[in-house]
Amino acid sequence: MKKSYQLSASVEDYIEAILNLADEAGCARSKDVAAKLGVARSSVTGALQLLREKGLADHEPYGGITLTPQGQAAARAVVRKHEVLASFFQDVLGIKKDRAQQAACRAEHALGTEIIGKLVDFIDYVAASHQNGWDVAHEFRQFCRRRPARSKE
Amino acid sequence: MKKSYQLSASVEDYIEAILNLADEAGCARSKDVAAKLGVARSSVTGALQLLREKGLADHEPYGGITLTPQGQAAARAVVRKHEVLASFFQDVLGIKKDRAQQAACRAEHALGTEIIGKLVDFIDYVAASHQNGWDVAHEFRQFCRRRPARSKE
DNA sequence: TGACAAAGTTAGGGGCGCCTAACTATACTG
């Protein structure tokens, strides 16, 4: 029986940053987490305390930060949401890359696995349509060109 | 020059509830806002104070709640986001109505007008595809049937 | 009209998440 913890957006941000840093730099340092999230170093210290209490991350004072298996799983789920959303915004809706990334960051905490799963399917469907000679994304872009856009953040 | 205030999710929830109640019942009462949002009555009092400071709503103590023109505009923007998202989740992705509504509630605060505008376009495109004899939503459902679903919240 | 119920408010408190300032531990360099 696995408890599906409801993680706060903040906690999700932290574990996502830690996972990304670990992938990029091999090891996540508190300082870099602070820089990546744009928060004070002391905020990271506080968050790490919480992450340890939740069993998501380990770190001894002045040591490196490591995600527990549970923390890794949670982090990968967040990263996956982020990637799926960014891909949908960019590849299907035609949003510019950096804006798609930003929007994905904000939205990734709000959507559950059902919607994300469906979005994966949808992205795959759009990709498959491309190979069948009927490119949905392309058609949509054509469609947009024929009508005034409302876009603007 | 119109300042695009960054409203907190909480403030958006309140003005959305007030607008909905005003549309449904003709007049928004504090008690009903509390019930709709599932918060204590005193929380509504506090929120109303904030809404007045922000120029979004008026209400004299023990009186009815009314949105200012600015508040109405903000509320309608939130409602629109909600409706667009719910429609996309339900009509395009095929999510069940109540789950689509829930997800829209959670996501509506995270997405800006650019993405919402594109979603409107996309929904329209899907509808138009239907009339052209190539129903994207239907095709997608077929596509899903041919592969295992990952859905589950 | 007087009493009671319902609606609204005030007062006080708590959690979360962030900040700055000051302190401590570690690392680097001459």
Add this chain to the structure above:
DNA sequence: CAGTATAGTTAGGCGCCCCTAACTTTGTCA
């Protein structure tokens, strides 16, 4: 090894948003 820069922590505080409990105002009805 001293001395300084850097990383990390602690302490204290603030804003937001919620709560409960108690109080005030309003509405209703015999």
